[in-house]
Amino acid sequence: MTLTAAPPRTTPTSAPRPPRRRLRYAGTVAVFLLPSLIPLVLFTLVPMAGSLWVSLHEWNLIEPMRWVGLDNYGEVLADPKTRAAFLHTLTFIAGYLPLVYAGGLGLAMLLNRAMGGRNIFRAIYFLPVITSWVVVALMWKWLLNPASGIVNWALGLLGVEGPGWWTDPTWAMPSIILASAWKDLGFVMIILLAGLQAIPNEYHEAARVDGASAWQRFRRITLPLLSPSTFFVVVISLINGFQVFDQVHVMTGGGPGGATEVVVEQVYRLTFQYGRAGAASALSWLLFAVVLLVTLIQVRVQRRWVNYGY
Amino acid sequence: MASAFPVSKALKYLLVVGGALVMLFPFAWAVITSITPGGSVLASPPDFTPEGANLGAYGKLLEVTPFWRILLNSAWIGAASTILQLVTSAMAAYAFARLPFPGRGALFAVYLATLMVPLQVLIVPLFIEMRTFNLIDTYFAVLAPTIASAFGVFLLRQAIAQVPKEFDEAAVLDGAGHFRIFALIVVPLIRPALATFAIFGFMASWNSYLWPLVIIKSPEFMTLPLGLAELHGRFTTEWNVVMAGSVVSVVPILILYLFAQKHVIASVAQSGLK
The missing domain is CATH 1.10.3720.10 (MetI-like)
Known part of the structure; x- marks a missing residue:
């Protein structure tokens, strides 16, 4: 690899970028992150919140839930x-x-x-x-x-x-x-x-x-x-x-x-x-x-x- | 320590061999029971060389449950779960190690927090979620909670953080983007960590019982632990059939283990040194 007169390219981690590149960067981050984040939200975070919510109700999984607070x-x-x-x-x-x-x-x-x-x-x-x-x-x-x-x-x-x-x-x-x-x-x-x-x-x-x-x-x-x-x-x-x-x-x-x-x-x-x-x-x-x-x-x-x- | 008081080498060997026999005997006894004809399984005294030994219990196993299918389910669900976790975790780990973005630290903390939440807390809402989307009794439902792994993201982020940044920077100078850096530089360099994680992931899926128990009802979607437990429920006293099922379900993982044995043990040993 010979690089002589070329201006130093920014490394992927350096910060300020023009808007278009910023958008592209955000897209890159999303592509790397979302395959893990979406299932984590759906199958861990939402159920966590759901579990807290259910714990405040009387519910037999069939009839409508009934609020009972901390009972x-x-x-x-x-x-x-x-x-x-x-x-x-x-x-x-x-x-x-x-x-x-x-x-x-x-x-x-x-x-x-x-x-x-x-x-x-x-x-x-x-x-x-x-x-x-x-x-x-x-x-x-x-x-x-x-x-x-x-x-x-x-x-x-x-x-x-x-x-x-x-x-x-x-x-x-x-x-x-x-x-x-x-x-x-x-x-x-x-x-x-x-x-x-x-x-x-x-x-x-x-x-x-x-x-x-x-x-x-x-x-x-x-x-x-x-x-x-x-x-x-x-x-x-x-x-x-x-x-x-x-x-x-x-x-x-x-x-x-x-x-x-x-x-x-x-x-x-x-x-x-x-x-x-x-x-x-x-x-x-x-x-x-x-x-x-x-x-x-x-x-x-x-x-x-x-x-x-x- | 053994060498200080005059414990002879023979005694030491005796203890080690005795221990090994204790570990091996239950497996051996399972095999012997599985080839014992139905009539003499409950006989006393137990017969170590059962007369008329045959594979009848294995035949019955295949007759009363779709056992090949259950075995295949466990194998492909284990493989799929492992591959999905590897891909999603390695990519997210790359983002956490190499791609700065606002809120990254906080999001990573959320990942770590989910590590502490045990499955049983999630069971009820997960079940309801699956029911809402009509996914009860499907392969997808078994796989879903294992697609993302916070443990994997954590483990692989540590590994990626140890890859010198100069490697990426050199690649950037060559005009490589993040996807090429990830695929061609980072992934090959973190192969040991990926292998460790793959082993843990596959074992977790292969052995998983509580979640399949909750979400699967039909025999054709069952995995091995569930199929075996169900078999035991139906054939409470036919131990030769139950042991035949146990033997069949141990063999595949045993073969895998024989190949990966050193790596498995090294991975576990390392986990305790951190």
């Missing part, structure tokens, strides 16, 4: 079923998160050091992550089948009488937690493994020279330096945990006797079974507010325990 919010907040749904959701999180984090961390630490076939193991652990929730839920529902499931058969070999799993109100949530942790273990492991590999080996070497025990090195070096990855796992798991639905809907449908009725299950039921679209929308916004609040708190609190910069 739906009041009702949903006072409804013991809401409290139960949040409690079940929190129970799910309380079981799922420690299990998936401890398991993922254990696997990540095992795989952190070079070993034969490491990539194969990593790929195997990740396999459930790419499997859909519905398939995972069905496979586990079958494994945990009370009468003819293989898990109870294996427990029987050990002399333990297996519980009724998803048919038993006490064991239904643990069944869902087990299936969920199994599915996400590989995901958590990959995140934590990447975090572990970013920790310079010299730190461990130096500590070892100073005579630190394995436990001390784990407590004082690995865990603090892994905290950004831990933070990511916790934030993502909590956001997903509050929205748990697929595996619950397939494994128990909220049962038995409402024992696993989580918040999104409740939203689904209110809308499509009880014809309470307004209450359902109010509940979904309540859930959104809770997730937002929990996430914001975590972002605030992270300064106290998350260690960026080595």
Whole structure:
């Protein structure tokens, strides 16, 4: 390319232009932006506004809407079923998160050091992550089948009488937690493994020279330096945990006797079974507010325990 | 850390292999169950080498549901959703990274805000929107919410921002407009980010359950998760048929995964490092 006497052409980003070129520029921006913006408006922003609007009405999706102001919010907040749904959701999180984090961390630490076939193991652990929730839920529902499931058969070999799993109100949530942790273990492991590999080996070497025990090195070096990855796992798991639905809907449908009725299950039921679209929308916004609040708190609190910069 | 206390290499391998078996066994058991003849599925003790193993459950699967069609639906909806998201997100990301316009920052903030709104908040009005336009039980309805992706715009904008501006400027001197810069310079340079996003997009579509559950009623428009859940609802105790369906629906994504495995894992690993 040889450019000698030609006047410097303006770069596409420089500002003042003659009107015709400005119009053309606006057209260019529109062409780049609108394919994304139009669907975003139609299928996200309008429904968002619509959801707020619906939440202020009593509506069974068929008859005309009836304005009720904030009544739906009041009702949903006072409804013991809401409290139960949040409690079940929190129970799910309380079981799922420690299990998936401890398991993922254990696997990540095992795989952190070079070993034969490491990539194969990593790929195997990740396999459930790419499997859909519905398939995972069905496979586990079958494994945990009370009468003819293989898990109870294996427990029987050990002399333990297996519980009724998803048919038993006490064991239904643990069944869902087990299936969920199994599915996400590989995901958590990959995140934590990447975090572990970013920790310079010299730190461990130096500590070892100073005579630190394995436990001390784990407590004082690995865990603090892994905290950004831990933070990511916790934030993502909590956001997903509050929205748990697929595996619950397939494994128990909220049962038995409402024992696993989580918040999104409740939203689904209110809308499509009880014809309470307004209450359902109010509940979904309540859930959104809770997730937002929990996430914001975590972002605030992270300064106290998350260690960026080595 | 493993090396400090004298955990032998053998024990470590034992744990890793044991873990791998726990991950693989449910899949293996699904395959075994799917070839077990109907009469002996519920037999106790479970049979690891079922007598008279056959593909009867797969035959029944095809008989009671339009399963090929459902599989094809999932495949093409996944592909279409991925391609649409890639195109719309990459173009919008280019606008946000390279084309200054009034209100750009505010609009980007709106995009980011939508990232936080979960699907279930949108479900009721989306359903009503689709009903108003008579789109219930159509492919379009399944695809619609996945055409634009705020996550994709965010991810790809970051990638485009890292492309040195000198590249565009050189192209401008050569007389290239934005479309050529986008297609010939930016897109090739952000291929890794596009691949990452494509993987996430396809997996999200392939696994999506709640929205299809709400919007699809007829078997011929169902996607795999919905078809499987529906199959399970009808054949509650015929686990060989349900497992046959599960196996068939895992195989395509498994093949894709075997090819893209390294890239998939690298993408996920990276997402946690930011």
